[in-house]
Ligand SMILES: Nc1ncnc2c1ncn2[C@@H]1O[C@H](COP(=O)(O)OP(=O)(O)OP(=O)(O)O)[C@@H](O)[C@H]1O
C-alpha cells in the first residue's frame with residue numbers, strides 16, 4: 390500500500406531552484422533511499438514533507454490526505470516524523486525528557502516524571518538499546534545522541550519516518566544497533582525515507598532508491614535492479630572510478646614526535662609522524678582519537694609527556710598558537726568548531742588568513758580574498774548560489790568543504806583531518822582523498838581520524854589503533870584489515886570488563 394505520494398514538488402529560494410518537480414511514492418513497510426550529491430536537494434525535499442519549510446509548488450498525499458504544505462504540527466498529526474542532519478535535542482534535559490519533549494505524560498495536570506522514565510526505559514528495551522533514560526543528553530557521546538534522536542522520532546507511532554543521514558556519526562557497532570531498529574520499524578509497517586551518502590547502506594538496508602541530481606529527480610528504481618556503479622553515475626552524472634590515490638613519495642623526515650602523552654582521556658600515547666605520510670587513526674567512538682587531536686591543538690590540557698615538532702619542544706596553548714606553529718585541524722563537529730554560521734561562505738574560508746590578505750595598515754584586500762576563495766572553491770567544488778551567502782544556507786556537505794578550505798588556506802605543515810568525509814557525497818569524497826594525497830606528496834604530514842573502514846584502510850600509509858585512551862597498535866599498510874582493527878579497538882574495553 391502506498392503511504393506517501395509526492396507529485397511535482399518544487400522549492401525556490403529567491404531565484405534559486407533547489408528542487409524541481411520531484412515525484413515519487415513510498416510504500417508501507419518499505420525503506421526508500423534518497424541519494425544525490427551535496428546540495429542536490431535531499432534535505433529540502435524532506436523538510437517540505439515534515440513541515441519545516443513550505444513548498445513553492447506541487448503537492449503530496451499522506452495516508453490519503455492531500456496537502457500543498459503542512460505545519461510541523463499537522464505533519465506530526467499525520468504520522469510524519471523526521472530526524473534531521475542537525476541534532477534537535479535539548480542538552481541539559483535527560484534522555485527521557487528529550488524523547489517525550491512536548492508530549493510529556495501528565496498526572497493531575499503535572500508532568501509525570503516517573504511514568505516518563507518508565508516509558509523511555511520500555512522503549513529502549515523494545516528497540517534493543519542500552520541507554521540510561523535518566524542521563525542528561527549533554528553527557529552522552531554523539532552516537533548515543535543520535536540514537537536518542539531516533540527514539541524520540543519513533544516514540545509515538547510513526548507512519549512515515551524520515552531520516553537524514555542517521556548513521557553519519559555512528560561507528561560499525563552502533564550502526565548495527567541502528568539497522569536493527571530500522572528493521573523492527575519496517576516489520577511494523579512504518580514507511581521510511583532514508584538519506585545516506587554511504588552506498589553500502591543503500592544496498593543492505595533499502596528496498597527502493599530515488600536519485601536527485603541538481604534539484605531534479607532523475608530515477609526511482611528497486612535497489613535490486615541497480616548496481617553501485619550505475620547509482621554513482623546517476624548521482625554525479627558521469628562515470629566515477631572508485632579508487633584511493635596511491636602515494637608517490639616515500640615518507641620523509643620526522644615532523645612530529647609524541648611521547649607518553651597523558652591527560653584525563655589519554656594514557657601513555659606515543660607515536661611519530663613523518664613528512665609525506667598519512668597516518669590513520671582507527672578506534673571506536675570514545676577511544677580518545679578526537680581528544681588526541683584536541684590536545685595537539687592546545688584545546689585539551691596535557692598533563693604529562695612531551696611533543697616535539699621538527700625536533701623542537703611544542704607545548705600548545707590554544708588552537709591559534711597551534712596554527713602559528715603549523716598544525717591545523719579539520720574538526721569532526723563542523724557546526725560548533727568548524728564554521729561561523731553567521732558569516733558568509735567566502736569569509737569563512739578566509740577567516741584564518743585575514744592577516745595574510747591585509748596590508749601593513751591592516752586593511753583587507755577584497756581582491757586577494759576573492760582570489761583565495763576562488764582557488765579553494767574551485768578545487769573543492771563548493772556549491773553555493775553566491776560566495777556572499779551565509780554559510781548556514783549551504784547543504785551539510787558543502788559546509789564541510791568550507792571547513793576543509795579554511796584549513797588548507799592556512800598552509801599548515803601538519804594537518805589533522807577528523808572524520809573529514811562525514812556527510813560528504815561520493816564525488817566530493819574522492820576530491821578530498823585526492824587532495825589529502827596531494828598534500829602528503831607535497832611533503833605535508835597528515836593525520837586521518839576516520840570511522841569509515843574502507844576510507845581508513847584505503848587512505849592510510851600506517852594505521853594507529855586507539856582503545857580507551859591507549860594507543861594499542863601501529864600497523865603498517867600490509868598488516869591492517871578491518872577485522873584486526875576492530876579487534877584491537879576493543880582490547881582495552883575487554884580488559885576493563887574483565888577486571889570488574
Ligand atoms: N535557506 C536557504 N537559502 C538559500 N539556499 C538554500 C537554503 N537552504 C538550502 N539552500 C540551497 O538549496 C540546495 C539544496 O540544499 P539541500 O540542503 O537540500 O541539499 P542536500 O541534498 O541535503 O545536500 P547534503 O548532502 O550536503 O546534505 C543547496 O544548493 C543549498 O545551498
Ligand SMILES: [Mg+2]
Nearest residue numbers: 431432784785
Ligand atoms: Mg542534506
